[in-house]
Amino acid sequence: MEAYEIFAKVYDSIMDQTLYDRWTDFSLRHLPKTSQKNKLLELACGTGIQSLYFAEAGFDVTGLDLSADMLKIAENRASSAQKQIVFKQGNMLDLSQVGKHDFVTCYSDSLCYMQDEGDVGDVFKEVYQVLNDGGVFIFDVHSTYQTDEHYPGFSYHENADDFAMLWDTYADTAPHSIVHELTFFLQDEDGRFTRYDEVHEERTYDILTYDILLEQAGFKSFRVYADFEDKEPEKDSLRWFFVAEK
Incomplete structure (x- = not known):
C-alpha cells in the first residue's frame, strides 16, 4: 500500500x-x-x-x-x-x-x-x-525554527463520524528533521473501523x-x-x- x-x-x-x-x-x-x-x-x-x-x-x-x-x-x-x-x-x-x-x-x-x-x-x-x-x-x-522548536512534541487529533486520526510529530536524528507518525481509523462498509499507520519524514x-x-x-x-x-x-x-x- x-x-x-x-x-x-x-x-x-x-x-x-x-x-x-x-x-x-x-x-x-x-x-x-x-x-x-x-x-x-x-x-x-x-x-x-x-x-x-x-x-x-x-x-x-x-x-x-x-x-x-x-x-x-x-x-x-x-x-x-x-x-x-x-x-x-x-x-x-x-x-x-x-x-x-x-x-x-x-x-x-x-x-x-x-x-x-x-x-x-x-x-x-x-x-x-x-x-x-x-x-x-x-x-x-x-x-529551521519550525522543525527544531515548533514541531517536536506537536500532537493533532481529529474525530469524525467515519474516521479518526492521530498525528504526532517528533524530532529526528538528522539536523532540522522531523518524523510525523499518523494513525488512521477508517470506517469500512460493514461499519467496523480498520486501523492504518503511516510515517512521514521531513527535513529542511x-x-x-x-x-x-x-x-x-x-x-x-x-x-x-x-x-x-x-x-x-x-x-x-x-x-x-x-x-x-x-
Whole structure:
C-alpha cells in the first residue's frame, strides 16, 4: 500500500482549506503579469485543490504527483469543476516528460520530503530545465525554527463520524528533521473501523543552503519571504517562501 493511499482518503478533510487561498494570493503577487495564458506546473499537486485555484486564476495548469490515489481525486475534482487540467503521475526528481512551463510551484513543504540536500538540488536542476527563460519557480519549506522548536512534541487529533486520526510529530536524528507518525481509523462498509499507520519524514535546511542549491542549479536570482507575507524571515518564522527566476 503506497504511502499516501490511506492519507488521500482523508487528506482534504484534515487540510486547512484557507491555506489554498493564501498560496494562490502569494503566487499571484509574485508571478509576472502577462496578457497570455501562462503554462504553470504544480509539483506535488496532491488532490488537485491548488491546481484548480490556479486554473480558475487563468493559468494553463499541469499537476504532478507521486500518488495515483491522490491524482484520481484531483482528476474528478477538475472534471466536476469543468476545468481542463493535465495531471501526471511522476517524481519531481525527473521532469523530463512534462514539457516547458512559464511558472513552477511546489507548495505545502513538499520539498521537505526529499531524502537529503542532494535530492533538493536535483529537483532545482530539473525545475530549471523545464522553465522557459525568465520563468519563475516558487516553493515553500519549513523554517529551521519550525522543525527544531515548533514541531517536536506537536500532537493533532481529529474525530469524525467515519474516521479518526492521530498525528504526532517528533524530532529526528538528522539536523532540522522531523518524523510525523499518523494513525488512521477508517470506517469500512460493514461499519467496523480498520486501523492504518503511516510515517512521514521531513527535513529542511538553512536559507544559505537553499541559496547555494538554487545558484548551482542556474537560477540567476531569488528572494525569500516568510509565512505567506511579503516580509523577510524572522527568527520565529514558521514557513519560508522562495521566489527564484531563471
